[in-house]
Amino acid sequence: MTMFAPATLALLPHPLPACCNARIILFAMRRMGAHGLTDARAAHAFFTAFGASFRRPLILMRGLMLDLATAAAGPIAIAPCCYGRMTHAEAALLTILARVEVQTEAARLLMADLLGIKAVEGVLSSAAAVAVAFADEGRPITA
Numbered sequence: 001m002t003m004f005a006p007a008t009l010a011l012l013p014h015p016l017p018a019c020c021n022a023r024i025i026l027f028a029m030r031r032m033g034a035h036g037l038t039d040a041r042a043a044h045a046f047f048t049a050f051g052a053s054f055r056r057p058l059i060l061m062r063g064l065m066l067d068l069a070t071a072a073a074g075p076i077a078i079a080p081c082c083y084g085r086m087t088h089a090e091a092a093l094l095t096i097l098a099r100v101e102v103q104t105e106a107a108r109l110l111m112a113d114l115l116g117i118k119a120v121e122g123v124l125s126s127a128a129a130v131a132v133a134f135a136d137e138g139r140p141i142t143a
Helices: 006-011 020-035 040-053 055-071 088-099 104-115 121-136
Strands: none
Touching: 020 040, 020 055, 020 088, 020 121, 040 055, 055 121, 088 104, 088 121, 104 121
16 A cells, blocks of 8 residues: 655545546546647547547547636646546546536536636536547546
8 A cells, every 4th residue: 555645645635536538538637738738648548548539539638628728717736647646626527527417517516616617518518528529439437
C-alpha cells in the first residue's frame, strides 16, 4: 500500500478511477490541459483505444476541454499525468461524464459547481456528446 503525505491527500483526495475508459478521459484531460488541445500524446491515446474510429471521440473531447476552459468562472485544478490520484475537479468531471445521460440533473448540478456558473447547458451538452461517443464505440464511462 502506498502512503501519501497529508498535503498530497488534501490536494489529490480521490483515487484513480477503476474504469479504463475514465482513465483515458483523465489522461486526455491532463495532457490537453497542460499541453494544449492538439497534444499528440492525447491523440495517440485515443487512436490506441478507438482504432480507426478515434476522430469523433477525440474531436468531441477537444471541444469539451475548450468549453470547460472558456465557461469556467475560475481555474479548474488538474494534476500532472504521472500522479496516481485525482483532484476534486477531475473526479467531478468523470462523475459528470458517467451520469450525464442517466442522471442529468445531478450532472447539471455537478457541472455548475465545477464551473462556478449557473448556465451550464452548453458545456453539459459537450460532456454528453463525449459520453455518447465513448458509449457508441463500446467504451462507456463509469465512475
